[in-house]
Amino acid sequence: xxxxxxxxxxxxxxxxxxxxxxxxxxxxxxxxxxxxxxxxxxxxxxxxxxxxxxxxxxxxxxxxxxxxxxxxxxxxxxxxxxxxxxxxxxxxxxxxxxxxxxxxxxxxxxxxxxxxxxxxxxxxxxxxxxxxxxxxxxxxxxxxxxxxxxxxxxxxxxxxxxxxxxxxxxxxxxxxxxxxxxxxxxxxxxxxxxxxxxxxxxxxxxxxxxxxxxxxxxxxxxxxxxxxxxxxxxxxxxxxxxxxxxxxxxxxxxxxxxxxxxxxxxxxxxxxxxxxxxxxxxxxxxxxxxxxxxxxxxxxxxxxxxxxxxxxxxxxxxxxxxxxxxxxxxxxxxxxxxxxxxxxxxxxxxxxxxxxxxxxxxxxxxxxxxxxxxxxxxxxxxxxxxxxxxxxxxxxxxxxxxxxxxxxxxxxxxxxxxxxxxxxxxxxxxxxxxxxxxxxxxxxxxxxxxxxxxxxxxxxxxxxxxxxxxxxxxxxxxxxxxxxxxxxxxxxxxxxxxxxxxxxxxxxxxxxxxxxxxxxxxxxxxxxxxxxxxxxxxxxxxxxxxxxxxxxxxxxxxxxxxxxxxxxxxxxxxxxxxxxxxxxxxxxxxxxxxxxxxxxxxxxxxxxxxxxxxxxxxxxxxxxxxxxxxxxxxxxxxxxxxxxxxxxxxxxxxxxxxxxxxxxxxxxxxxxxxxxxxxxxxxxxxxxxxxxxxxxxxxxxxxxxxxxxxxxxxxxxxxxxxxxxxxxxxxxxxxxxxxxxxxxxxxxxxxxxxxxxxxxxxxxxxxxxxxxxxxxxxxxxxxxxxxxxxxxxxxxxxxxxxxxxxxxxxxxxxxxxxx
Numbered sequence: 001x002x003x004x005x006x007x008x009x010x011x012x013x014x015x016x017x018x019x020x021x022x023x024x025x026x027x028x029x030x031x032x033x034x035x036x037x038x039x040x041x042x043x044x045x046x047x048x049x050x051x052x053x054x055x056x057x058x059x060x061x062x063x064x065x066x067x068x069x070x071x072x073x074x075x076x077x078x079x080x081x082x083x084x085x086x087x088x089x090x091x092x093x094x095x096x097x098x099x100x101x102x103x104x105x106x107x108x109x110x111x112x113x114x115x116x117x118x119x120x121x122x123x124x125x126x127x128x129x130x131x132x133x134x135x136x137x138x139x140x141x142x143x144x145x146x147x148x149x150x151x152x153x154x155x156x157x158x159x160x161x162x163x164x165x166x167x168x169x170x171x172x173x174x175x176x177x178x179x180x181x182x183x184x185x186x187x188x189x190x191x192x193x194x195x196x197x198x199x200x201x202x203x204x205x206x207x208x209x210x211x212x213x214x215x216x217x218x219x220x221x222x223x224x225x226x227x228x229x230x231x232x233x234x235x236x237x238x239x240x241x242x243x244x245x246x247x248x249x250x251x252x253x254x255x256x257x258x259x260x261x262x263x264x265x266x267x268x269x270x271x272x273x274x275x276x277x278x279x280x281x282x283x284x285x286x287x288x289x290x291x292x293x294x295x296x297x298x299x300x301x302x303x304x305x306x307x308x309x310x311x312x313x314x315x316x317x318x319x320x321x322x323x324x325x326x327x328x329x330x331x332x333x334x335x336x337x338x339x340x341x342x343x344x345x346x347x348x349x350x351x352x353x354x355x356x357x358x359x360x361x362x363x364x365x366x367x368x369x370x371x372x373x374x375x376x377x378x379x380x381x382x383x384x385x386x387x388x389x390x391x392x393x394x395x396x397x398x399x400x401x402x403x404x405x406x407x408x409x410x411x412x413x414x415x416x417x418x419x420x421x422x423x424x425x426x427x428x429x430x431x432x433x434x435x436x437x438x439x440x441x442x443x444x445x446x447x448x449x450x451x452x453x454x455x456x457x458x459x460x461x462x463x464x465x466x467x468x469x470x471x472x473x474x475x476x477x478x479x480x481x482x483x484x485x486x487x488x489x490x491x492x493x494x495x496x497x498x499x500x501x502x503x504x505x506x507x508x509x510x511x512x513x514x515x516x517x518x519x520x521x522x523x524x525x526x527x528x529x530x531x532x533x534x535x536x537x538x539x540x541x542x543x544x545x546x547x548x549x550x551x552x553x554x555x556x557x558x559x560x561x562x563x564x565x566x567x568x569x570x571x572x573x574x575x576x577x578x579x580x581x582x583x584x585x586x587x588x589x590x591x592x593x594x595x596x597x598x599x600x601x602x603x604x605x606x607x608x609x610x611x612x613x614x615x616x617x618x619x620x621x622x623x624x625x626x627x628x629x630x631x632x633x634x635x636x637x638x639x640x641x642x643x644x645x646x647x648x649x650x651x652x653x654x655x656x657x658x659x660x661x662x663x664x665x666x667x668x669x670x671x672x673x674x675x676x677x678x679x680x681x682x683x684x685x686x687x688x689x690x691x692x693x694x695x696x697x698x699x700x701x702x703x704x705x706x707x708x709x710x711x712x713x714x715x716x717x718x719x720x721x722x723x724x725x726x727x728x729x730x731x732x733x734x735x736x737x738x739x740x741x742x743x744x745x746x747x748x749x750x751x752x753x754x755x756x757x758x759x760x761x762x763x764x765x766x767x768x769x770x771x772x773x774x775x776x777x778x779x780x781x782x783x784x785x786x787x788x789x790x791x792x793x794x795x796x797x798x799x800x801x802x803x804x805x806x807x808x809x810x811x812x813x814x815x816x817x818x819x
Contacts, residue, residue, distance in 0.1 A: 018706020019258045019347075020298045025702060026251025027302025027343035028309055029695060033244030034335025035310040036317075039328065040236045046229055048219035049172045051194065054124035056202050057222045058083060058091065060191040061210035064540060064604045066548050073548035078538035078602035079633030080191045083211050090205045094197035098124075099180075102224065103187040104509070106157040106664030110147055111174040115224070116158070118183035124194055125170060127177075132165025135179045142177040145169040157516070157664035158186055173224065189633070192222050229324050236323055239688040242414060246478070246692045249418045252346050253425070254471055254703045259351045261467035261707060263287060287351050295347030299340045306339060322687065385426030392419050396763050404767040405587070405620060408489055410685070413760060417481040420756045421474055428466040428473070432748060433459045439747050454740045458748070468742070469749030471703035472791045475696045476753025479787045480779060481760045482689045487778035488761060492768050493619045494678040495775050496568075503532070503564040503640035504649065505656060506673040507665050514635035519663045523639055526655050528647030532560035535634035537602040539582070539624055543589045551588075553602070553624035555631035564640035568622060568772060572613030581612035583625035603632045616772035697787070701794050708742060708798035735800055742799040743792055750788045757784075 051057050062080035066073045091097050098120045105114040119135050119142065132150035135141055141154075142165040148154060152163050156176075167175070178186065195202050199215045206213060212221075220226050270283055310329045317323040395416075399407050406412055424431070440455035458465050507523065509515055515533075524531045534556040540548050558577035561567075567574055570586065572593040577583055582599065584590075590597045591614045598608050607630065615622045628634070643652055656667055668676060729737070757779065765777050 018702060018710065019255065019262060020294050022251070022255050022258055022699065022702045022706065023295060023298035023343055023347055024302040024305065025698070026247070026255055026346065027299045027339045028305035029247045029251065029302075030244065030342055031303050031306025031335050031339035032309040032313055033240050033247055034338050035306065035329050035332060036313055037237060037240040037244060038332040038335055039314070039330040040233045040240065040323070045217060046220050046226070048217065049125070049170065049223045050121070051124050051214075051219040051222050053126045054194045054219060055215075056195045056197060056199050057214040057219050058193050058195055058202060058206060059212045059214060059222055061212070061604070062191070064548075064600055066540070066542065066600065068542065068548065069545045075540055075548060075550055077604050078536075079631070081210060081603060082189055082191050083193060083206075084209055087206055087209050087211060088193070091193075091195050091197070091202065094195060094201050094205065096196040098194045099184070099190040100192050100194065100222075101183050101187040101190050103183075104514075105176045106509075107176070108155045110143075110154065110156075111145070114174050114176050116176045116178060116183060116186060118180040119177040120180050121194065122167065122175075122177055127167040127170065127175070130166045130168055132163070135164055135177060135182075138179060138182040138185075140164045140179070142167060144173070144175040147174075155662065157662065232322070232324055233327075236317065236327075239322070239691070242410070242688055243691045243695065246414065246418070247695050248342065249421075250474060250478075250696055250699050251343075252349075253422070253474055254699045255346050256349060257425075257467060257470045258703055258706060259291065259347065261463065262710065263351055284356065288348060291347045291351045292344075295344045298347070299343035302343055303336050303340055306336070320687065381426050382430070385423050388419055388423035388426065392416060392423065392759070399763075400766060400770060404770045405617060407763050407767040408619065410485075413481060413485045413764060416763070417477060417756070417760050420759050421477050424477075424752055424756050424759075425470055425473060428469065428752065429462050431752065432462050432465045432469065435748055435751060436465060436744065439751065440744055451740070454737060454744055457737075457741055458744050465745050465748060468704065468707050468745045468795065469752060471700040471707070472746050472749025472788070472795075473752045473756065475693075475700040475787055475791065476750050476784060477756035477760070478696045479693055480753060480757030480784055482692060483780040483783050484757060484761050484778055485764055486685070486689075487780060488764055488768075488775060489619060490679045491778050492773045492775035493621060494674070496618050496621065496773060497677050498674050500566050500568070501640075501670055501674060502566045502642060503673075504643050504670055505641040505653065506668050506670070507639040507641065507656070507660060508637065508668075509665055514637050515639060515665055516663065517636075519660060519665060520636050520639065522659045523641070523656070526641070526652065526659060528644045528652045529656075530560055530563045530642040530644055532556060532564040532640045532642075533636045534561070534638050534640070535628065535631055535636050537626065537631035537634040539602065539626065540600040541588065541597060551584075551624045553626055553631065555626050555628045555634050558627065560640075561625070564642045567613075567625075568616040568618060570614050570616050570772075572611070574613055574625075576612040577625060577627060578612070579627050579629045580610055582609040582630070583613045583615065584611055585615040585617055585622045585624070587617045601626075601630055601632065602634060605632070618771055618773040619768070697790065700791060704791060704794045705798045708795050709802045735803055738799050738803040739796050742795045746788065746792045746795050749791070750784075754784070 048054075060081040060083050062077050064075045064077050066075075088097065099118070100121050101116070101118055103116045105116045107114055122142070127144065129142075132142065139159065139161050141161045141163055143163055144167050146166070146169075148163050148166075150163050150165055154161055154163060167177075184190075199213060203213045214222055273283060273286075274280075314323070314327060314329050318325060318327055396407075399412075436459040437455060440451065440458070443451040444455050445451075507515070514535075520533050523533075534554045537553045537555050538550055539553050540550050543549055556577075558575055561577070562574045565574075567583070572583075574583065582597065584597070588597070591611065593611050593614060595611050596608050597611060598606065600606050609626075609630070641652070641656065643649060653667075660667060761777050761779070765775070768775055
């Protein structure tokens with residue numbers, strides 16, 4: 001049977017070229033994603049930056065430790081502790097102590113992200129003086145980089161200063177150094193300091209205070225955002241993991257469909273083999289041998305392509321800012337093994353169902369069945385499709401009753417998309433015939449027989465129609481779901497922001513940092529306004545004695561909060577919030593007004609608070625509200641202003657602008673705030689979606705071109721073209737018929753993809769309604785139209801080329817072609 005398989009591959013090479021290309025491409029993509037994922041699992045140890053030359057760094061406690069039934073839970077504090085004064089005093093007995101301070105600085109004409117520090121800390125990096133001298137007066141500064149020169153006066157939100165020196169930039173920050181005294185005035189609170197003493201002696205002094213002693217490479221924990229590499233790699237892991245999962249799914253789907261269609265076209269060949277005495281097992285072994293002969297070289301070729309593609313992908317993600325500059329592809333072998341054996345397994349699994357069906361056909365039935373599509377839906381295929389649909393329905397119902405918010409997660413709606421695509425594709429033979437007749441009903445009413453002929457050809461040859469529609473279904477469903485789900489969620493979040501914003505003006509810092517106390521105090525004095533200043537914080541609560549849950553919180557004065565916001569309250573009153581209470585949402589384990597709940601505040605302080613009001617869950621952004629007293633260390637980052645009764649809007653706006661002039665604050669009207677706050681899909685997610693859709697479209701191109709060539713150049717199909725010519729049709733009419741039929745089949749796939757998209761987006765819409773955040777579905781019609789158009793541009797020319805080549809052989813020769 002191996003010899004017959006090799007001769008079959010040589011004779012029917014057109015049918016298997018597409019399978020080889022699709023399989024090698026799939027293996028290459030799996031290898032690329034696997035190599036990228038393996039290389040992003042571990043970040044190299046970053047060396048200290050700001051404190052590379054510091055002897056010992058003492059850092060205030062920044063971690064919350066809570067014992068649970070499953071062991072200690074650890075979380076990062078929103079507001080780290082300062083170092084106790086008595087500890088600082090004892091450290092000074094050991095040696096020189098320098099308090100470190102970091103605060104944002106906004107300078108006209110300067111870099112966007114300037115950071116202020118005391119001059120004494122510059123030596124611990126160390127920064128090297130390029131020109132000028134150290135700051136000696138409160139209005140003197142030294143800056144890093146070349147954006148200004150000594151002698152220039154710079155206007156900042158901290159006052160006008162004179163540049164007296166510059167230091168060489170170090171790449172990780174844009175620094176502005178003040179005198180130590182001036183830095184202490186601008187940022188009174190210090191959470192870390194440098195001690196010039198022996199580490200062992202320092203540890204003895206701070207023992208029991210909760211402070212951390214950092215030496216060696218551990219000093220990197222005192223740098224700003226020390227976990228940025230790990231966070232970037234976590235985002236990359238999610239990106240490559242999602243792309244790899246979808247790549248695997250699409251490759252299995254397309255390759256299996258291509259192999260199955262290639263085997264289905266050879267039913268008459270199998271019938272002849274059965275007639276001359278071949279057993280069912282021999283036919284199955286022959287088909288598996290063909291898949292093995294294709295699968296091994298295709299998988300090997302894919303691994304070679306992956307070895308070249310992975311470094312290229314690494315360069316692109318670094319250039320795009322998605323990965324740190326040091327990210328490269330490591331020396332890993334398991335992704336090659338995974339890709340190779342997955343490709344081979346896909347090739348073998350792709351022919352299982354078709355070969356099993358061919359082997360079960362009796363010799364006398366094989367020849368008859370090979371002539372028409374008498375039974376395209378087997379009971380096994382129908383059972384699997386129905387089971388997948390039932391699984392989707394059951395899991396949806398369970399999620400809606402237990403945890404509707406889970407349906408809004410990216411992993412959930414991506415996995416549901418793949419589940420529904422598989423289910424619809426399995427049931428496609430049942431859906432194709434009626435769907436084809438519905439789509440082609442109106443064109444079939446036009447004069448002439450071409451439209452009716454196109455309709456009947458597509459509706460009769462169900463296997464060919466389903467095979468061509470499958471890659472279109474995958475691409476359209478992925479595009480609709482992966483673009484429509486985030487768009488729907490963003491629209492719901494935007495509607496929440498609109499509904500909750502009652503302020504006429506919203507004031508924030510242009511760089512997202514805090515507003516200074518002096519600025520907030522002046523804003524409170526603006527006549528004709530109600531001012532609500534709020535701060536970002538966090539609280540933790542224990543659920544079921546095993547899980548420490550973090551909730552984002554805002555600290556606000558309840559007297560002004562109610563006047564500037566419209567919170568989605570389901571129970572209680574916002575005005576009841578006080579220093580002994582908290583506002584929670586329905587997602588909390590305890591969410592009954594009057595109940596007391598134990599929480600850990602942003603600085604780690606444990607406190608029992610009474611629930612004053614309960615908010616709906618919404619899209620997940622309805623957080624917790626506490627009073628400023630329960631958010632120690634939090635600084636104001638947003639001010640909402642509502643006009644008092646009878647106040648003139650223009651007058652208040654003018655005074656507000658005069659108040660914040662030169663402070664770096666930005667004043668937005670309600671409409672501007674809503675527009676600027678409207679959520680957008682983040683860059684990593686957007687690139688991940690584009691990567692997945694690019695993979696799907698690439699596969700669609702390969703599969704469509706291959707399947708159209710296979711279907712159009714098939715012998716029964718060429719005899720159909722010959723019969724059409726013998727009946728009097730011109731070559732142009734025959735080609736137009738082929739083009740119209742290809743276009744119809746693409747439309748069938750597009751409609752199936754739209755149905756799948758709707759089945760995937762409806763649960764999200766339902767979950768949002770259950771969570772009190774109803775919003776209309778956002779279907780990405782322009783992107784779907786572009787996708788369908790691209791599929792049509794791939795399918796129609798492929799069919800025309802294959803038909804044109806076939807028609808060049810002559811009508812009589814085509815009509816008498818041998819099986």
